[in-house]
Amino acid sequence: MSTKRAGHGISPRRRTARRSPRHAGFRLNPESLRRARLLIVGDVMLDRYWFGEVSRISPEAPVPVVKVERTEERPGGAANVARNAAALGAQVALLSVVGDDEPGDRLRSLLESARVHANLLRDASIRTTVKLRVIGRQQQLLRIDFETTPSHEVLLGKLADYRAMLADCDVVVLSDYGKGGLTHIAQMIRLARLQGKRVLVDPKGDDYSRYRGATVVTPNRNELREVVGRWETEADLTERAQTLRRQLKLEALLLTRSEEGMTLYEDGKVRHEPAKAREVFDVSGAGDTVIATLAVMLAAGAALSEAARIANYAAGIVVGKLGTAVAQPEELLRAMRPGADM
Numbered sequence: 252m253s254t255k256r257a258g259h260g261i262s263p264r265r266r267t268a269r270r271s272p273r274h275a276g277f278r279l280n281p282e283s284l285r286r287a288r289l290l291i292v293g294d295v296m297l298d299r300y301w302f303g304e305v306s307r308i309s310p311e312a313p314v315p316v317v318k319v320e321r322t323e324e325r326p327g328g329a330a331n332v333a334r335n336a337a338a339l340g341a342q343v344a345l346l347s348v349v350g351d352d353e354p355g356d357r358l359r360s361l362l363e364s365a366r367v368h369a370n371l372l373r374d375a376s377i378r379t380t381v382k383l384r385v386i387g388r389q390q391q392l393l394r395i396d397f398e399t400t401p402s403h404e405v406l407l408g409k410l411a412d413y414r415a416m417l418a419d420c421d422v423v424v425l426s427d428y429g430k431g432g433l434t435h436i437a438q439m440i441r442l443a444r445l446q447g448k449r450v451l452v453d454p455k456g457d458d459y460s461r462y463r464g465a466t467v468v469t470p471n472r473n474e475l476r477e478v479v480g481r482w483e484t485e486a487d488l489t490e491r492a493q494t495l496r497r498q499l500k501l502e503a504l505l506l507t508r509s510e511e512g513m514t515l516y517e518d519g520k521v522r523h524e525p526a527k528a529r530e531v532f533d534v535s536g537a538g539d540t541v542i543a544t545l546a547v548m549l550a551a552g553a554a555l556s557e558a559a560r561i562a563n564y565a566a567g568i569v570v571g572k573l574g575t576a577v578a579q580p581e582e583l584l585r586a587m588r589p590g591a592d593m
């Protein structure tokens with residue numbers, strides 16, 4: 252097994268860049284976004300798309316034969332969160348584990364082009380997670396997944412790197428895709444909070460006790476239902492969400508609700524943002540955009556409710572684009588102008 256580590260190349264922030272109080276008069280402008288420094292940790296994957304022509308059925312089995320004509324590749328999972336944050340202009344470091352294989356190299360180069368400082372530890376005993384979609388006649392015909400849980404030894408190395416990288420960021424994002432890369436998440440949250448860093452978690456699974464003490468957890472409707480059960484009314488939902496927030500000692504819980512927008516639950520406060528999309532082409536990755544934007548805005552000095560409001564606009568932009576997309580600062584500024592019609 253070989254483990255490769257590299258510096259993540261984020262320069263320490265100059266003292267003068269700090270403003271006090273943190274969110275006095277927050278203005279969304281490229282300058283404030285460039286000052287935001289994020290550390291993103293989680294399961295990365297490579298989203299691969301093979302597009303082709305289907306003109307016959309295979310003589311070997313009753314399945315279509317696809318003649319592949321075009322391929323596309325995109326960073327997925329935590330790597331998509333990182334790509335979204337970098338597109339907003341922030342300084343983004345990413346810590347994750349990949350296999351010692353071609354998809355791992357591919358991810359590295361895609362992330363480099365996206366201006367993400369990626370520290371991808373190489374675990375020769377696993378395969379990089381790949382989701383391969385075969386598409387013919389504008390239809391997904393098959394998805395093939397390659398994945399393995401990283402080894403214990405590499406995960407411990409990851410924790411050591413995490414400690415080292417923590418000092419150079421303002422906000423930590425833990426993007427849990429349930430692939431095993433966040434085995435030490437409770438420790439990661441504790442370490443970050445000890446240094447006064449805010450921690451945002453995109454959750455997975457039914458055991459949220461792992462996320463105790465985080466600043467914000469951002470489940471979607473299904474993810475929340477898995478832990479608090481089915482709610483009957485809006486009041487019932489509020490009650491369940493606030494109870495979970497208190498139990499986990501979170502500052503806030505941000506529920507993303509697809510076409511219903513999102514709701515931010517804070518101590519004694521509930522704030523709803525209706526969905527902003529005018530046209531919806533592709534909702535995949537919208538949750539990644541939400542947590543990435545939320546983190547960038549917080550690191551840039553926005554208050555939580557303002558960061559959530561902006562994240563909702565960013566999600567509205569990406570669902571209007573095909574494929575897992577990103578929002579640019581200019582698009583955000585345009586969408587948020589008074590009277591703008593998204």
Ligand SMILES: Nc1ncnc2c1ncn2[C@@H]1O[C@H](COP(=O)(O)OP(=O)(O)OP(=O)(O)O)[C@@H](O)[C@H]1O
Nearest residue numbers: 471507508509510512526528535536537538539566
């Ligand atoms: N159909 C939709 N119409 C309008 N806005 C949408 C739609 N789907 C998603 N959004 C926007 O994207 C945000 C996040 O979407 P959602 O709650 O589906 O997250 P998610 O399930 O985590 O997404 P994913 O896992 O695909 O990244 C929503 O809060 C909303 O702003």
Ligand SMILES: [Mg+2]
Nearest residue numbers: 453471538539
């Ligand atoms: Mg999601």
